[in-house]
Amino acid sequence: MSDNKIFVTQPSLAPLEEYVEILKGVWERGILTHNGPLVQQLEKDLESKLNLDYMTVVSNGTIAIQMAIKALELKGEIITTPFTWVATVSAIKWEDCTPVFCDIDPDTLNIDPAKIEALITDKTVAIMPVHVFGNPCDVETIAAIAQKHNLKVIYDAAHAIGSSYEGRSLLNYGDISATSLHATKLLNTAEGGGCITTNAALDAKLKRIRFFGHDENKDVVEDGFNGKLTEVHAALGLANLKYYDEVLEDRKKKYQYYRELLNCIEGVQFQDVKVGETNYSYFPIIFESEEQLLKVEKALNTSDIFPRRYFYPSINTYTKVVAYQACPVSEDISKRILCLPLFLNLEKEEQEKICKIISSL
Template structure:
């Protein structure tokens, strides 16, 4: 008999009774979208929770990236990472921007600041780093480089909900940051996302762009799109915001148990918590040295699947290997040795608030 499946994540769900109560309010109001009361309340409460000045909600996590590039009028070339989900680079391509891939730091899997300057050309207009696994990028170094060359910085912070460095939100770094509220994320609104900006004027421009460009009932100020979050998802998010801290605390305990049991296993490595960082434990990646561990990453991955344990190889294959991008000079594997190496070693273990002690034991028994 096959044991029940253990998935890499599980969606955070509010009480069905509480959600039904919110739905009744929406039904009675007959306002389903277009900046209703739940939408306004979620923006306000998220801004307070995340310690950011302004936030604009979106219907998914990709459209904030696309819109940020539009709002800042980014063109030409943008330096970014190959070690991410494809939405990062796709957002550039959709805006007619050439992605320039730069290798990553093996200690974090984030964009390596030491490799950025060599990739800058007269066509470079911005840097788009990713806080991979929710681990903060070296934002100070990246900003110094951006300031030196007059570049904008847009952070893909899809993994970094609630992450702080020295008590300050990582979302304040750069010119803008984007979030994903997909069902697989630490905090979700079923599908959803957000864009973090610094000032009210930019917030207003973003709000115009995500609503067809309307500034008023009769005035369209830009060729916008429709990427608003509806009231149902906003209501769902408000309820999840009340329980997300408990979910993060549960994830932290799982990370502690993994580290206790996996520390010292030959050929297996993982990341430690970074000092002075409030982590959200969105992922728990392990890296397999096949010569020492005794099997390849893929052999372990498929062994796990045979036992109904569904890890994920985030992020394999690299974005730079996909057909759209592999012809770029910066996409050549010899230009991305660390990213290639890490992509070939990684498995993200299941980690979420609903994981049981028995689940954890099953996973560790198979791996350790």
């Protein structure tokens, strides 16, 4: 067992020498950015691996959400979840749209589809659900609501690489899915993200937006910005992609082992996967009270184990950023949820130690 501190996550990385080997080509070509050959290869390899129609890789997941909003030319209210990272809301606001919060299902932790329609107004232009911790949203119900009210659907799929619904990658759903390739994700480029769509024209538009609105003739044909992924980051993604299946399978085994160890503990609730299959990228547990959570967190920290309170507090309470809108379920869950350490190099004995501490309190 490692004597080091155990944090909530650590990046899954290919052997350094394999990354360096790919980088040699970058140095030889002297191309570091702007849709270089490795960026193009990463897009093709991800499309093939995940069975996606079109993917545009970009500099980070937040930019991916902004690009999705811009590509769909949205101006107005976007219904989203309060149980998410602040970047979801930041991207909406940066594109001059207004976030409207729809409370969550207390079991799945995803946006509650039954509460969406009551929030639709004549200003609503889109729904932006989040596949929380990689757990698939009810994509069929959300699609039906969007079609009924002529709304676009953008999925914040930051956590969702490796998740599926009815045998298809979860990234294939919605008008656009915006994902993350950040260091904490199952597959990473250190910093990075991507926009996925099934529409060829929309993909071409996303690629123009990524490079200041330039078309293939270098004419500026629309409003864009700098969303480019570098060759250095793409190289890391290509190196890591080789180990994607191994990382995904390992995460599932560790997730299931946590469940086995913690199932008998009273007062602990697990996230419910109601549709599709999650990618097991996080292991959240929900306590009966915040007091219980804080007690567990303190005991783990004392043993140099550092879980994280994803997502705390509920985003609708960030009153310096948004006007408060009551979401009692999200506000309650956010106070009682803790994500346990989960990553490739986490050892079985370390999982057992974590669960022993939790069960002893």
